[in-house]
Amino acid sequence: MKLLHTSDWHLGRTLYGRKRYEEFGAFLDWLADAILLEEIDALLVAGDVFDTSAPGNRAQELYYRFLCRVAGSSCRHVVIIAGNHDSPSFLDAPKELLRALDIHVIGGATENPQDEVLVLSDPNGTPELIVCAVPYLRDRDIRIAEAGESIEGKERKLIEGIRKHxxxxxxxxxxKRTEIGADIPIVATGHLFTSGGQTVDGDGVRELYIGSLAHVAAGNFPKNLNYLALGHLHVPQKVSGSEVMRYSGAPLPMGFGEADRQKSLCLVEFDGIQASVRLLDVPVFQRLERIRGNWDAISEQILRLSAAGSSVWLEIVYDGEEIVGDLRERLDKAIQGTKLEILRVKNNRIAEQVLGQYWKEETLDDLSENDVFERCLDFHEVSEEQRPELLRAYREIVISLHEDDSRAQ
Incomplete structure (x- = not known):
């Protein structure tokens, strides 16, 4: 049996205001073709299908068009779980209809854990794969909050709740495998942050709980899993060096920090219950590049890309010694008549030498929710002694708001 593991599509996500539907559409077309070419039997999507809990019509159209195409292919099973960006109720709404196409959707943790255990059969009705379709586990799914509990106690409950689930x-x-009486693989999904997980600046990965809580160690996962398909971290990686516990990573770069990284999916082939994994490289559908340096270095790089006729989205980071007050005007002139498009400009020299403080050069795109709150604490000169508790309380509120938004959909 061949299984393809992917995650973190983030359909509908923009990059500094630039819509990316053409990229998403090109990726899904490529994915559907790859499923046919590689003769994939089962597709696992480990969360964050959409970028928001209320995706727009264009994002939904891409999603359902892809599912229709895969349902008509040789791929026998599709299993989709919700991530922290997804609305559980939104994903679950058409689940009964999709099940008729052998597309299984688990939007949120179920009251009966048995509903998350799927036995998938071959065309002859013989069971061939068991999937523990565990979605993103929200705080309220795995622990009971108590007044006055310590941050350490909260972390202990979160980890224990995830482990127990x-x-x-x-x-x-x-x-179920024992009842079936055959050695068929058991695969689990998940959408969480594991201990030692690798992220990249600007990749949009949001802490799932409070601060760095609930970074789950590999030892918390059951030993009888033959493969663990994870989502949430956008960099393809193994968990604690394991060949069979992996993040597939996001198929598209979510920010310029990922511009030079090869994106991939995990193709898992089973010989009995033994899994072997190879990476399936995802093509670049829209090239991103970060250009950094003084004016001469930046203009030289722009000239190189222009001469090659490249269609590239650019982030420009100017950190030369010379103060360039008309940087944007120079850049617009340099790319005139080319296929280059500048999505973001950071003029560090103006910020440091002229304004004297970096914040004035920042925009909301540069800041996370936590960064904004920390700026407020700085502005109001809140003491260092008060900050840890205020930050923890603020992060809990933000997480609660995100989860309420998802539940309301």
Missing amino acids: YEDVAALAER
């Missing part, structure tokens, strides 16, 4: 579904899966 996986333990329960894996035990149910093992029981």
Whole structure:
């Protein structure tokens, strides 16, 4: 059996105001072709299908068009879970209809863990794969809050709740495998942050809980899983060096920090219950490039790209010694008549030498929700002693708002 693991599509996401529907559409077309070419039997999508809990019509159209195409292909099974960006109720709404096409959607943690354990069969009706389709586990799904509990106590409960949830579904899966009486693979999904996970500046990865809480160690996952398909981190990577516990990563670069990284999917092939994994490289559908340096270095790079006829979205970071007050005008002139498009300009020298403070050069695109709150604390000269508790309280509120938004859809 061949399984393809992907995640973090973030359909509908923009990059500094630039819509990316053509990229998303090109990726999904390529993915549908790859499923045919590689003769994939099952597709796992490990969360963050959409970038927001209320995706626009264009993003939904891309999603459902892709599902229709895959349903008509040789791929026998599709399993989709919600990530922290997705609305569980939105993803779940058409699940009964999609199930008729052998597309299984799990939007949120279910009251009965057995609903997350899927036994998938071949065309002859013989079970061939068991999937523990665990979605993003929200705080309220895995712990009961108590007044006055410490941050350490909260972390302990979160980790224990996640561990217990996986333990329960894996035990149910093992029981089903025993009842079937055949050595078929057990695969689990998840959308979370593992200990030691790698991120990249500007990749848009949001902390799932409070601060750095609930970074799950590899030892918390059950030993009977033959493959663990994770989402949330956008850099393709193994978990603690394991060949069979992986993040597929986002298929498109979510920011300029990922511009030079090769994106890939995980193609998992089973020989009995033994999994072997190879990476399936994703083509570049829209080239991104970060150009950094003084004016001479920047103009030289622009000239090189222009001469090559490249269609590139650019981030320009000027950090030369000379103060250039008309940087944007120079850049617009330099790219005139080319296929280059500048999405973002950072003039660090103006910020440092003229304004004397970096904040004035920042925009909201540069800042996370936590950054904005920390700026407010600085502005109001809040003491260092008060900050940790205020930051923890603020992060809890933000997480609660995100989860309420998802639940309301």
